[in-house]
Amino acid sequence: MKAIVPFKIVNAKSRLSMLLTPEERKELALLMLRDITSTLTAAGVEVELLTTRPFVWDGARAVVSEKELNPALNDYIAAQDGPIMIVMADVPLITEKNIRDIIGSRADLVICPGRGGGTNLQFIRRPDRYHVDYYGASFLDHIRIAEENGLSSEVYDSFNISSDIDEAGDLVELYIHGRGEAAKYLRSLVVLDASKGRVQVVREETNIHAVRIPGKMTG
Amino acid sequence: MKAIVPFKIVNAKSRLSMLLTPEERKELALLMLRDITSTLTAAGVEVELLTTRPFVWDGARAVVSEKELNPALNDYIAAQDGPIMIVMADVPLITEKNIRDIIGSRADLVICPGRGGGTNLQFIRRPDRYHVDYYGASFLDHIRIAEENGLSSEVYDSFNISSDIDEAGDLVELYIHGRGEAAKYLRSLVVLDASKGRVQVVREETNIHAVRIPGKMTG
Numbered sequence: 001m002k003a004i005v006p007f008k009i010v011n012a013k014s015r016l017s018m019l020l021t022p023e024e025r026k027e028l029a030l031l032m033l034r035d036i037t038s039t040l041t042a043a044g045v046e047v048e049l050l051t052t053r054p055f056v057w058d059g060a061r062a063v064v065s066e067k068e069l070n071p072a073l074n075d076y077i078a079a080q081d082g083p084i085m086i087v088m089a090d091v092p093l094i095t096e097k098n099i100r101d102i103i104g105s106r107a108d109l110v111i112c113p114g115r116g117g118g119t120n121l122q123f124i125r126r127p128d129r130y131h132v133d134y135y136g137a138s139f140l141d142h143i144r145i146a147e148e149n150g151l152s153s154e155v156y157d158s159f160n161i162s163s164d165i166d167e168a169g170d171l172v173e174l175y176i177h178g179r180g181e182a183a184k185y186l187r188s189l190v191v192l193d194a195s196k197g198r199v200q201v202v203r204e205e206t207n208i209h210a211v212r213i214p215g216k217m218t219g
Numbered sequence: 220m221k222a223i224v225p226f227k228i229v230n231a232k233s234r235l236s237m238l239l240t241p242e243e244r245k246e247l248a249l250l251m252l253r254d255i256t257s258t259l260t261a262a263g264v265e266v267e268l269l270t271t272r273p274f275v276w277d278g279a280r281a282v283v284s285e286k287e288l289n290p291a292l293n294d295y296i297a298a299q300d301g302p303i304m305i306v307m308a309d310v311p312l313i314t315e316k317n318i319r320d321i322i323g324s325r326a327d328l329v330i331c332p333g334r335g336g337g338t339n340l341q342f343i344r345r346p347d348r349y350h351v352d353y354y355g356a357s358f359l360d361h362i363r364i365a366e367e368n369g370l371s372s373e374v375y376d377s378f379n380i381s382s383d384i385d386e387a388g389d390l391v392e393l394y395i396h397g398r399g400e401a402a403k404y405l406r407s408l409v410v411l412d413a414s415k416g417r418v419q420v421v422r423e424e425t426n427i428h429a430v431r432i433p434g435k436m437t438g
Contacts, residue, residue, distance in 0.1 A: 117395050117418040136413035159332055162378040176336050194355035199336040
């Protein structure tokens, strides 16, 4: 089984620029990618990266395409002759159990929603009869594409996989729930601020109510 | 097995007031409550509502307390002699499978995270050795309270249960993923707008890119 992970290294995670420097964003993006690829590998899945320019990295082989995300992925899908998984590079909470559960499904398409109508992971058992259409309410588009091609689909219900770390407000999920290297790194940069109604991560330690992460959450 | 669902009927779902009228918010809140109680009942769980004033409703018995949420729930917990579940009233995506999975766990505490460090559902097998502390990063507080009382805890990974419908931005989850009465009602009031980067629900049908909900999603 193979997984393809689209990964953008240039100006990675630009929506986190209010809180993190370009170097920190790049490091966090690489650690999230490493957490995800380690987890996929541990579940017996071979990982390939889809990048727009050559990218040497020890964690996975890179497939380079200068096309936009959808045509690049659809070229990749068209070249496959067995089941594949498409995993977004910003879902560091994903677990080995999640991946094994998904692979264990009998559906032609297993889809994991992201928040706001997105698609954060797809397991495509029949790449010959499927194509992707990311952006917008892609979850609905993907369910429809499966239907139109006579494929059965199943929604895999996961908070972990739904938690894409894209904007500053998402970092709280990684801070609180993360168990990998990306979460450790994030916790070295920011602290949790629960002093206002909405819990968030902030740079400054002043005037905030410190929240202890229980030992079992950081190990 | 019993579940207690805290429910506020007066000025329900006030954070949705930018998009919905007071009457619509009340109706939506009641339909979400109905979806949740129906699902709990179908899974063999007896539902009680925790309310601040007497509330006659055919879906469940009301337990009235004028205290704040935490002391009211802790009074309730202290009076129990068997396992109980605490379920927030704004998680209408919850499924019967979710509930059966949670009840099937052997852990002393099963906890379902909400976004932003919240706790959307807890299954408390040992109410005699536990208390709750909602608000703020309550997920971490609840894990800590279990630890301090020598209770084992397990995190149940669910996008459905993590999706509390609290603010206007949350309605898109109910619109896209909901299969119950609350989702049907919401779809009668608003439409999906995928024309901008972030998918949202809006009142007006003008100038938006219509998105079809596949048949299987509305049934």
